[in-house]
Amino acid sequence: MANTWHEQAKIMWNHNATFWNSRSQNMWDEGSRKSIVPFFTKYVEPNSKVLDLGCGDGYGSYKLWKEGYDVSGVDLSDEMVKLCQSRLTKEQDRLSFQQADMMKLPFEDQSFDALMAINALEWAEVPIKAFNEVSRVVKPGGTLCIGILGPTAAPRANSYNRLYGESVIMNTMMPWEFEQLAKEQSLNVLDQEKVYKRGVDLKHVGSLSEDMQQALTFMTVFMLTK
Template structure:
């Protein structure tokens, strides 16, 4: 699948899925798999900074960032997702949304202080290109928080497996340990990381496991990175 086709298929899939996503997103961010993301982000990124939420979906994560004290611009490829997101801006003056291509983000060079990229890099056709594009828009010394799905996360079963049957899919197979190597090779410094356990897994009982094994039984793995260079 070429890059143009990948983008069109991704846009079509997420446009169609947007109403279901919007119905469930608040629960995900408040009590579900994404509840620890904003506290993790806020622990390392100073309040008040300009943050790009790349792959913002219906905007619930962007809202949580804005409520935490950041100036947030959400970006998504899906027009339908962006329309859902724009409905959330009325009570948040430091929150806006724009449709954008992750390979050509709608920001100037070094315009943003930080980025949040939650389970969206997996849906891009050229992750390395997107990583470099995110790096372009972040100031030297700025931050990026990425969440990468674990190998057995349910979305992988839905979107990735079919490639083995010869179908064109919109999800790459990048694993957390592969992302970590790619980030290091493209000028990002690791600041912190943590796992979100897959349902039924108790990390407290896995103290002797290596990081890679813990990643293998995670729903997703969170990375907090810093762009090398001095502000």
């Protein structure tokens, strides 16, 4: 590629910022992300200092702030961060945004009580390096809420052209691969929130094994402790 992986990702998300913004609120309020904040609040105390990694247009960060968290949102895309900044008011003194690459975060070690990263690590050239970097800024005993696209998620098609030997900027991984990655980094898996596409009969999902449940997901959100 003419530019590095992360430069290409930045260009792509700058280009897609307006489109993302047109859909973001609905996703968090009614769609595939509506269960994430309630799941997060079950494990993270109010007033905690939270990093929202890959915050997009900032609506997820805003929802965390409304729940009483001190939230710092970061995104690779300058255009996304501009959308985030337009959301701020003078009353929101515990909500802030800045442009940053998850491979080199501008924060000291152990700066945050908790982290939320939804469909972010898949956009890292080397996910384990990104994982270690985001874990670095979370305090020992802190919480990491990380969402990974499941096998049924259409956005996984961003990596399809790798089958033709073409360069892509998305590292698709299966939920069970991420779970193994987390365990190898000595993080404990507290819980999982599974998000399914319409058409999956939830009455029968509970009788399936853990890996079969993950296989049907649009997204699996992991709650980890450091």
